[in-house]
Amino acid sequence: MAALETDFPPCVAVFGTDGGSPFVLVSDHAGQAVPPEMDGLGLSAAERARHIGWDIGIDGVGRALSRKLHCVLIEQVYSRLVIDCNRAPGHPTSIVTVSDGTRVPANQDLTAAQRVARENAILHPYHDRITQELDARVGRPTVVVALHSFTPSMKAVARPWQVGLLHNRDPRLAHIMIDLLAQEGLTVGDNQPYALTETSDYTIPKHGEQRGLPHVEIEIRQDLITQPEGQEEWAERLARLLPKAWALFCAQYPVPHHTAQMQDATV
Numbered sequence: 001m002a003a004l005e006t007d008f009p010p011c012v013a014v015f016g017t018d019g020g021s022p023f024v025l026v027s028d029h030a031g032q033a034v035p036p037e038m039d040g041l042g043l044s045a046a047e048r049a050r051h052i053g054w055d056i057g058i059d060g061v062g063r064a065l066s067r068k069l070h071c072v073l074i075e076q077v078y079s080r081l082v083i084d085c086n087r088a089p090g091h092p093t094s095i096v097t098v099s100d101g102t103r104v105p106a107n108q109d110l111t112a113a114q115r116v117a118r119e120n121a122i123l124h125p126y127h128d129r130i131t132q133e134l135d136a137r138v139g140r141p142t143v144v145v146a147l148h149s150f151t152p153s154m155k156a157v158a159r160p161w162q163v164g165l166l167h168n169r170d171p172r173l174a175h176i177m178i179d180l181l182a183q184e185g186l187t188v189g190d191n192q193p194y195a196l197t198e199t200s201d202y203t204i205p206k207h208g209e210q211r212g213l214p215h216v217e218i219e220i221r222q223d224l225i226t227q228p229e230g231q232e233e234w235a236e237r238l239a240r241l242l243p244k245a246w247a248l249f250c251a252q253y254p255v256p257h258h259t260a261q262m263q264d265a266t267v
C-alpha cells in the first residue's frame with residue numbers, strides 16, 4: 001500500500017550531553033517537518049508555521065536549556081499536525097482534521113493503515129527513545145521535564161499567564177516551580193492554560209507518572225519566545241530555577257528509587 005511506503009526521515013533529534021544532571025528534557029512539538037510525500041499536508045507553509053503546527057520558540061529554549069543544565073534534550077521534529085506525540089495512539093486528537101479553524105486536507109478520511117504508519121514512524125520511535133534514555137539512568141535521580149509553548153490568545157480570549165505548570169497525579173515539583181516563578185514577578189498558570197490529564201496528555205503520564213519519576217510540564221507563552229533573545233532569557237530563567245526546585249524537592253520528599261519500567265503510579 002502506498003501509505004506504508006511513505007518515507008519518514010528520523011523523527012527524533014537529540015541535543016546536549018549528560019553531564020550528571022538529574023534532568024531529562026523532552027519536547028513533543030519542537031518541529032514542523034512533514035514527510036515529503038504528504039505535500040505539506042495540503043497547507044501553506046504559513047499555516048504550518050502557526051501554533052497549530054508546532055510549539056513556536058520551544059526549540060530555541062530547549063536547546064539553550066540543555067546546554068546550560070548539561071543535560072539531554074529529546075526533540076520530536078515532525079509537525080503535530082502529522083501526529084500529536086502528546087496523545088495516546090488512537091486518541092481523537094492524535095491526528096486532527098481541523099485545528100483552530102484550519103482544515104488539514106491530508107488528514108481527512110485516513111485509513112487505519114495510514115494512521116498506523118504515522119504511529120510506527122513517529123509516535124512510537126519518539127517515545128521509545130525517551131524510554132531508552134530513562135532506562136539508561138536506572139539508579140540515578142531523574143526528573144522528566146516536558147517543554148511546550150502556548151498561543152497568546154485562543155478563540156479571541158487573551159491568556160494572562162506568561163508561563164504555566166501542568167500537573168495531575170504528582171503535583172509536588174510543579175507546585176515548587178510555580179512558587180519560584182511567581183517570586184520572579186510572573187503570572188504563573190497552575191494547570192493553565194490546560195490541565196494535565198491521563199487522556200489529554202501522553203508524555204508525562206507515560207514517562208513520569210507511570211514510572212514514578214518526578215516531573216514537570218512547562219508551558220511558555222509563545223510571544224515571549226518567538227525571538228532568540230526571549231528564548232535565551234527563558235532558558236536562563238529555567239536553568240536557574242529547575243535546580244533550585246529540585247533541591248527544594250529533595251529537602252522535602254524522599255527521592256524515588258528509579259527502577260526500570262515501573263508499572264504503577266505510586267503517588
Ligand SMILES: [Zn+2]
Pocket residue numbers: 028029055147148149
Ligand atoms: Zn506542545
